[in-house]
Amino acid sequence: DAKTTQPPSMDCAEGRAANLPCNHSTISGNEYVYWYRQIHSQGPQYIIHGLKNNETNEMASLIITEDRKSSTLILPHATLRDTAVYYCIVRAYFGNEKLTFGTGTRLTIIP
Amino acid sequence: DAGVIQSPRHEVTEMGQEVTLRCKPISGHNSLFWYRQTMMRGLELLIYFNNNVPIDDSGMPEDRFSAKMPNASFSTLKIQPSEPRDSAVYFCASKTQEMNTEAFFGQGTRLTVV
Numbered sequence: 001d002a003k004t005t006q007p008p009s010m011d012c013a014e015g016r017a018a019n020l021p022c023n024h025s026t027i028s029g030n031e032y033v034y035w036y037r038q039i040h041s042q043g044p045q046y047i048i049h050g051l052k053n054n055e056t057n058e059m060a061s062l063i064i065t066e067d068r069k070s071s072t073l074i075l076p077h078a079t080l081r082d083t084a085v086y087y088c089i090v091r092a093y094f095g096n097e098k099l100t101f102g103t104g105t106r107l108t109i110i111p
Numbered sequence: 112d113a114g115v116i117q118s119p120r121h122e123v124t125e126m127g128q129e130v131t132l133r134c135k136p137i138s139g140h141n142s143l144f145w146y147r148q149t150m151m152r153g154l155e156l157l158i159y160f161n162n163n164v165p166i167d168d169s170g171m172p173e174d175r176f177s178a179k180m181p182n183a184s185f186s187t188l189k190i191q192p193s194e195p196r197d198s199a200v201y202f203c204a205s206k207t208q209e210m211n212t213e214a215f216f217g218q219g220t221r222l223t224v225v
Contacts, residue, residue, distance in 0.1 A: 046213035
């Protein structure tokens, strides 16, 4: 699976949009981009995933660049409960089922 | 569904003792994963099963660790003998075998070996 690079930490004001970047310059055509988050002392939680089109669900939006070498997770109206470590993961569409977690971005929502 | 259920939530044991961690996946899920999380190494995949069969155990640190899945609704991770460096939070996760579905994680077991 391709490697991802994320900033180690970010702050965002409560109520504002949080934009979390991820670089995956070695991504291949059959690899999806997944985002999970881990709130303190809890297990990781799935947020969203995509291949090449932008995706939106009730939690977030995922914007993938046209060349697919980077993506941005957007939390449109951040709340204090969104404070967590966010992981960007690249995984092949088929084959190995495992998710390989990197170090992620520690997002802190400031009141 | 109650989600992935792990037990115990906390375990404190003495070095040299056997430790068994338990996991009940979500009903209908046929893939199960065991992860370990420490400050130094982050989240590491130890082993995963498809349809109760171990598929990839390359992350299992050494022979002291073993995992079993006797049926679709139960898995164990055993450490024998335990060592202080095994102290970590151990997570179990499950998912369906359909492509590109999400994995659901349990709340974890915090293991402390003294």
